[in-house]
Amino acid sequence: GAGVSQTPSNKVTEKGKYVELRCDPISGHTALYWYRQSLGQGPEFLIYFQGTGAADDSGLPNDRFFAVRPEGSVSTLKIQRTERGDSAVYLCASSLDGTGKFFGPGTRLTVL
Amino acid sequence: GEDVEQSLFLSVREGDSSVINCTYTDSSSTYLYWYKQEPGAGLQLLTYIFSNMDMKQDQRLTVLLNKKDKHLSLRIADTQTGDSAIYFCATGGGGNKLTFGTGTQLKVEL
Numbered sequence: 294g295a296g297v298s299q300t301p302s303n304k305v306t307e308k309g310k311y312v313e314l315r316c317d318p319i320s321g322h323t324a325l326y327w328y329r330q331s332l333g334q335g336p337e338f339l340i341y342f343q344g345t346g347a348a349d350d351s352g353l354p355n356d357r358f359f360a361v362r363p364e365g366s367v368s369t370l371k372i373q374r375t376e377r378g379d380s381a382v383y384l385c386a387s388s389l390d391g392t393g394k395f396f397g398p399g400t401r402l403t404v405l
Numbered sequence: 406g407e408d409v410e411q412s413l414f415l416s417v418r419e420g421d422s423s424v425i426n427c428t429y430t431d432s433s434s435t436y437l438y439w440y441k442q443e444p445g446a447g448l449q450l451l452t453y454i455f456s457n458m459d460m461k462q463d464q465r466l467t468v469l470l471n472k473k474d475k476h477l478s479l480r481i482a483d484t485q486t487g488d489s490a491i492y493f494c495a496t497g498g499g500g501n502k503l504t505f506g507t508g509t510q511l512k513v514e515l
Contacts, residue, residue, distance in 0.1 A: 297447075324501065335409075335493050335505030336448070349502060384447060391501050392436055396448040 295319065297397030299385050305403045306375055314370040314400045318387030325368050326394065327360055328384040336384055342368060375404045407431040409506035411494055416512045423481040425509045427494030430475065434496040437470060438503065439479045442491045451479070451492075481511075489513045 298317040306312050318325050323344055328336035338352040342362045350360075357375075362368040372379055382399040408430045417423045429437070435456050440448040454461045454468045454477075461468045467480040481488055491508040 326502065328503075333507070335495075335507050336503075338502040338504070341502055343501075352502065386448075391497075393450055393453065394438070394497075394503060395450055396440070398447040 299397040299400050303401045307405050312372050314383050316368045316385030322387035322389050324388040326386040327370050330382045377404045380404045407504040411506040411509045414510050417484050423484045425479045425492050427477040429496045431496050436497040437477050438495040440493040484513050486513050
């Protein structure tokens with residue numbers, strides 16, 4: 294079956310611009326997670342959704358970052374006024390019951 | 406906060422066993438995970454173990470958990486060149502989020 298998909302695979306933007314990153318979880322998975330991975334590091338937690346609601350957003354670095362999941366399936370991570378330090382690979386994962394967490398291929402964001 | 410530590414590199418010969426080690430601080434972790442990441446790719450879930458288990462075996466993979474010492478290991482039997490990748494240990498603590506180590510780069514030599 295289809296795994297987690299993320300679009301775009303690559304995004305290049307200029308400092309100060311707004312970007313949206315999309316995640317399509319595995320069908321039927323109620324839990325959805327966003328992580329950020331910088332070069333040479335392990336992924337860092339950003340936000341977790343259970344259904345439509347954000348159950349834990351403690352990893353969002355500041356109020357420029359926001360995520361939504363309006364229908365409990367697709368999620369969008371939104372970054373306002375992008376900074377060069379936001380450059381990273383943004384990973385999405387989904388889970389049926391919170392145990393096995395399956396990751397998508399990621400979106401590589403480059404802020405020039 | 407929670408911390409997960411791994412050695413950075415491991416080099417083995419093809420056909421040998423590989424053992425990748427991980428230590429963690431969060432004693433409330435319910436599940437502990439191993440992920441594999443190949444260059445330019447996402448994270449592939451290899452296996453995970455429930456915190457009340459000592460060992461889990463899945464084909465060539467064996468996971469050992471020492472909860473007292475907060476030590477997790479992944480053994481790969483008969484290591485192949487296709488096993489070359491970065492391996493991440495992760496703990497699943499409160500709030501259902503994962504805390505990852507920095508990854509161990511496994512290099513398999515012929």
